[in-house]
Amino acid sequence: MVKFGVVVFPGSNCDKDCLWAIKDITGEKADFVWHESKDIMKYDVIVLPGGFSYGDYLRTGAIARFSKVMYAVQKFAVKKNKMVVGICNGFQILLEAGLLPGAMLVNKNLKFISKFIHLSVENNKTAYTNKCVKGQVLRVPIAHGEGNYFCDEKTLNSLIENDQVVFRYCDGQGKINVDSNPNGSLYNIAGIMNKKGNVMGMMPHPERAMSARLGSVDGNLVFQSIVNHVKKYL
Amino acid sequence: MSKYNKANDLEITDELIKEHGLKPGEYKNILTILGRKPTFVELGIFSAMWSEHCSYKHSKPTLKKFPHKGKFVIQGPGENAGIIDTGTDLAVAFKIESHNHPSAVEPFQGAATGVGGILRDIFTMGARPVAGLDSLRFGNPESMNTQRLMSGVVKGIAFYGNCMGVPTVAGETVFEDSYEDNCLVNAMTIGIVEKKKIIKAKASGLGNSVMYIGALTGRDGIHGATFASAELSEETAENRSSVQVADPFMEKLLLEATLELIDKKIMVGIQDMGAAGLTSSSTEMAFRGGVGIELDMDKVPKREKGMNAYEIMLSESQERMLLVAKKGREKQVEKILNKWGLHASVIGKVIKKPNVIIIEKGVVVADIPVYPLTDSNHPLFPLKKQKGVKPAYLKDIDIELDDVRIPEDLEAVLKKLMACPNIASKSNIWEQYDHMVQTNTVILPGSDAAVIDVKDRDFMISTAVDCNGRYVYLDPFKGGKIAMAESARNVSCSGAEPVAFTNCLNFGNPEDPEIFWQFEKAVEGMCDAAKALKTPVISGNVSFYNEGPGGAIYPTPVVGMVGYITGKEKRYAKQYFKDNNDVIVLLGQTKNEIGASEYLKVVHGIIKGPVPDIDMKKEIAVQKTCRQGIKKGIIKSAHDTSKGGLAVALAECCITGTLHGDKPIGAFIELQSDLRLDALLFGETQSRIIVTVDRANLPALRKIAAKNRIAASEIGKTGGNRLMINTDWASKKNCEKINILLDELIELWSKGVNKYV
Numbered sequence: 001m002v003k004f005g006v007v008v009f010p011g012s013n014c015d016k017d018c019l020w021a022i023k024d025i026t027g028e029k030a031d032f033v034w035h036e037s038k039d040i041m042k043y044d045v046i047v048l049p050g051g052f053s054y055g056d057y058l059r060t061g062a063i064a065r066f067s068k069v070m071y072a073v074q075k076f077a078v079k080k081n082k083m084v085v086g087i088c089n090g091f092q093i094l095l096e097a098g099l100l101p102g103a104m105l106v107n108k109n110l111k112f113i114s115k116f117i118h119l120s121v122e123n124n125k126t127a128y129t130n131k132c133v134k135g136q137v138l139r140v141p142i143a144h145g146e147g148n149y150f151c152d153e154k155t156l157n158s159l160i161e162n163d164q165v166v167f168r169y170c171d172g173q174g175k176i177n178v179d180s181n182p183n184g185s186l187y188n189i190a191g192i193m194n195k196k197g198n199v200m201g202m203m204p205h206p207e208r209a210m211s212a213r214l215g216s217v218d219g220n221l222v223f224q225s226i227v228n229h230v231k232k233y234l
Numbered sequence: 235m236s237k238y239n240k241a242n243d244l245e246i247t248d249e250l251i252k253e254h255g256l257k258p259g260e261y262k263n264i265l266t267i268l269g270r271k272p273t274f275v276e277l278g279i280f281s282a283m284w285s286e287h288c289s290y291k292h293s294k295p296t297l298k299k300f301p302h303k304g305k306f307v308i309q310g311p312g313e314n315a316g317i318i319d320t321g322t323d324l325a326v327a328f329k330i331e332s333h334n335h336p337s338a339v340e341p342f343q344g345a346a347t348g349v350g351g352i353l354r355d356i357f358t359m360g361a362r363p364v365a366g367l368d369s370l371r372f373g374n375p376e377s378m379n380t381q382r383l384m385s386g387v388v389k390g391i392a393f394y395g396n397c398m399g400v401p402t403v404a405g406e407t408v409f410e411d412s413y414e415d416n417c418l419v420n421a422m423t424i425g426i427v428e429k430k431k432i433i434k435a436k437a438s439g440l441g442n443s444v445m446y447i448g449a450l451t452g453r454d455g456i457h458g459a460t461f462a463s464a465e466l467s468e469e470t471a472e473n474r475s476s477v478q479v480a481d482p483f484m485e486k487l488l489l490e491a492t493l494e495l496i497d498k499k500i501m502v503g504i505q506d507m508g509a510a511g512l513t514s515s516s517t518e519m520a521f522r523g524g525v526g527i528e529l530d531m532d533k534v535p536k537r538e539k540g541m542n543a544y545e546i547m548l549s550e551s552q553e554r555m556l557l558v559a560k561k562g563r564e565k566q567v568e569k570i571l572n573k574w575g576l577h578a579s580v581i582g583k584v585i586k587k588p589n590v591i592i593i594e595k596g597v598v599v600a601d602i603p604v605y606p607l608t609d610s611n612h613p614l615f616p617l618k619k620q621k622g623v624k625p626a627y628l629k630d631i632d633i634e635l636d637d638v639r640i641p642e643d644l645e646a647v648l649k650k651l652m653a654c655p656n657i658a659s660k661s662n663i664w665e666q667y668d669h670m671v672q673t674n675t676v677i678l679p680g681s682d683a684a685v686i687d688v689k690d691r692d693f694m695i696s697t698a699v700d701c702n703g704r705y706v707y708l709d710p711f712k713g714g715k716i717a718m719a720e721s722a723r724n725v726s727c728s729g730a731e732p733v734a735f736t737n738c739l740n741f742g743n744p745e746d747p748e749i750f751w752q753f754e755k756a757v758e759g760m761c762d763a764a765k766a767l768k769t770p771v772i773s774g775n776v777s778f779y780n781e782g783p784g785g786a787i788y789p790t791p792v793v794g795m796v797g798y799i800t801g802k803e804k805r806y807a808k809q810y811f812k813d814n815n816d817v818i819v820l821l822g823q824t825k826n827e828i829g830a831s832e833y834l835k836v837v838h839g840i841i842k843g844p845v846p847d848i849d850m851k852k853e854i855a856v857q858k859t860c861r862q863g864i865k866k867g868i869i870k871s872a873h874d875t876s877k878g879g880l881a882v883a884l885a886e887c888c889i890t891g892t893l894h895g896d897k898p899i900g901a902f903i904e905l906q907s908d909l910r911l912d913a914l915l916f917g918e919t920q921s922r923i924i925v926t927v928d929r930a931n932l933p934a935l936r937k938i939a940a941k942n943r944i945a946a947s948e949i950g951k952t953g954g955n956r957l958m959i960n961t962d963w964a965s966k967k968n969c970e971k972i973n974i975l976l977d978e979l980i981e982l983w984s985k986g987v988n989k990y991v
Binding site: 010011013014016017020021024050051052054055056057111112113114115116139141143145172205207208210213214215 | 389392396397398399481482483484486487574575664665666667668669670671672673675676678687689804894895
């Protein structure tokens with residue numbers, strides 16, 4: 001079985017949701033990892049969940065990146081090449097920690113946005129999307145105040161050239177344009193990975209789209225892809 | 235330095251007594267209780283504890299009329315929150331509370347701290363908050379003032395609830411001119427607790443340590459309770475220091491730490507420091523335990539230098555709790571708090587003499603018997619025996635039906651109503667609230683009720699908040715009754731059995747006999763409905779003095795209802811149409827009623843009665859039919875008719891699915907009736923629910939309806955991209971009254987209010 005570690009920062013609030021999605025729906029192993037822990041090498045995948053780590057005071061993710069566990073996560077990802085997934089606040093922390101390029105701005109409408117949106121799978125040859133078809137439209141919720149992804153032109157070009165853009169916001173038919181961009185993100189970016197492909201951050205919450213009762217099962221594809229990848233290659 | 239930073243032996247003048255909101259008679263009681271003149275600190279404590287906000291001195295005798303008992307009730311009123319059984323190992327805690335005045339003065343912080351306060355009430359009972367609801371009222375949405383208030387209030391609620399990770403799942407936003415100077419912000423929280431872990435706000439065990447956890451005490455919010463117990467005036471802005479500042483991150487840590495403390499069973503009781511902070515929490519905990527509490531001011535963790543006992547006792551700094559530890563467990567308490575980056579300090583102890591004793595620098599600065607301070611049955615407690623007088627405005631309050639002209643163009647009326655503030659979509663409000671965190675929200679905002687799943691158990695929670703203040707204004711008794719009936723109906727529309735309710739009674743100045751009459755009559759009406767529905771009130775809050783320079787608000791007793799969806803299948807229904815070619819059935823009957831309606835106000839500019847009739851027997855039968863149909867898997871969608879009547883409800887059935895990405899579904903309706911057309915289409919007759927069924931299941935539904943002795947009329951079918959309503963089709967002449975593209979309805983309905991948010 002694949003072993004996931006879900007990090008709990010002070011202020012994390014999607015930690016329990018991620019644990020539920022992994023254990024109860026995907027059927028794999030998962031533990032909580034306290035933010036002061038450095039003992040994470042036993043896990044196959046580390047998940048940085050959503051929430052308001054350290055109240056998101058100062059700037060989202062800006063304080064969490066200095067927590068003890070993040071030094072271990074750096075080593076886990078960079079030296080050991082193991083998988084790290086950041087969801088929402090987790091994505092913001094990965095950006096602040098420099099594990100992914102770019103930064104988050106406040107949503108274009110200056111408001112917190114919580115709703116179902118559509119995602120287009122831009123690259124299906126990744127550890128996070130191998131169960132999807134290229135261009136497949138997923139229905140997943142977002143819930144954030146700062147999800148307006150930004151980077152300079154050079155970085156964007158390199159993200160595109162290296163196929164690092166994993167998800168883009170689109171409409172129900174898969175059309176990617178200004179109207180289907182909920183927060184003003186550059187290039188409608190909803191999720192990106194690093195060059196090596198072992199670190200991925202996404203603003204939408206796949207753990208909230210795990211059952212028909214909750215309105216969508218599309219999030220399961222993300223977790224199933226991760227499990228598939230770990231079982232195949234690691 | 236605050237104006238309260240004065241020596242404790244300050245001379246107690248008449249002016250000082252008045253400034254503390256104490257009446258001469260009340261001051262006399264203080265002299266009798268103490269047998270001497272009070273100290274400055276004691277005066278402050280009496281002032282806070284006897285403020286309307288803490289003492290309920292005007293409302294207590296009336297509130298006793300509410301039914302509090304029932305087979306589900308584990309904890310009724312009198313604790314931090316009420317608790318009901320679920321028939322499993324779990325129980326549900328919930329309560330609603332107001333934060334009106336702070337929100338009117340400083341909307342963002344006022345609303346945020348309101349949410350924080352009600353969340354603490356829930357988790358101090360040992361329950362993890364699983365859902366939040368909000369009932370908001372503002373003046374005209376076109377006014378800049380309303381837009382400023384609304385934007386601040388919504389941002390404040392979002393700021394707090396989102397950070398806490400508690401989904402805000404339902405609510406209402408109402409606009410009426412009477413709320414222009416005094417907006418209403420009522421917040422409700424629902425939590426789930428393991429029955430064996432329920433803990434109460436009670437001090438016991440002589441010598442046990444009284445401990446303080448959470449944020450530091452500052453000078454913010456001093457006399458907030460007293461501020462809440464007076465009318466808002468031009469000078470209110472000066473009271474900005476009476477509004478507290480919110481720190482949801484601190485509260486999130488406090489939530490996790492508190493639940494861990496409860497889990498470890500190392501406390502005997504815990505209470506949050508809400509209104510009147512340390513004063514009310516210590517006094518009330520002592521009162522419930524029949525003991526006294528001694529507090530040492532020098533040990534209270536402080537944010538500012540030079541704070542005196544008066545300021546410390548009356549501060550309303552947020553995110554603080556008072557607890558009584560089990561003997562010898564103080565270190566363990568501290569360790570858990572430290573784990574979450576917080577501190578715990580022993581600041582006092584439980585004593586035998588039932589007094590609150592305050593020590594500052596080794597000197598006793600206050601020594602007050604607990605009972606007269608907080609027990610409404612004590613002879614020296616300043617309970618007010620007010621008498622109500624029927625308000626003069628009610629003399630000429632009903633319309634003559636014949637004087638109201640029926641408009642020619644009924645489609646134009648529908649369009650106008652769909653775009654009017656009280657009916658139009660509020661999605662720009664609730665999309666700012668995280669409503670899906672915790673992965674349990676089965677029915678999302680925008681339906682009659684929200685539904686929260688409880689994983690691994692055979693039940694779900696359904697909840698709604700409701701009140702039509704205009705109805706209550708025009709007829710307090712009927713209005714109160716309808717508020718109850720409608721909240722239960724909303725919960726029934728989701729498939730849930732209504733179980734218990736909480737209420738937030740927002741009224742004007744109770745010292746005015748006419749306001750007090752509104753209050754008494756509304757409560758009587760609510761009691762009537764509660765008894766008929768067999769749903770007790772298990773918690774609540776009263777907010778008086780909701781008046782601005784323009785007068786009192788509409789009397790607004792907001793009802794929060796909680797119901798259960800049970801059974802292995804957990805069957806539920808949403809309000810919007812599910813499939814094409816389903817049969818549309820109206821449960822209940824329409825009457826010739828247009829009084830008090832949204833239609834009468836929006837189209838004719840008339841705010842007059844009579845308020846629609848309500849027959850609880852029929853109401854209960856209609857709700858039961860709906861629930862039974864959903865539980866049997868027959869009913870596919872259910873929506874009650876409310877503001878805007880049948881036509882608006884039908885339009886909502888067609889288009890509200892688009893809120894969460896579902897397709898709109900049209901309808902073809904044929905109505906045969908000899909009622910006035912405006913009453914038929916837009917009247918607000920109670921006890922009606924629009925449901926859809928597969929044609930094959932129509933006989934089964936009719937059977938259920940017949941058994942419950944209610945009318946179930948087939949009025950049309952779903953399908954297409956238009957809403958078409960024909961009336962009097964038998965005459966075959968000019969029978970098409972409404973024929974409109976859904977896209978046009980969506981456009982009007984989406985922009986009506988959202989453009990102001």
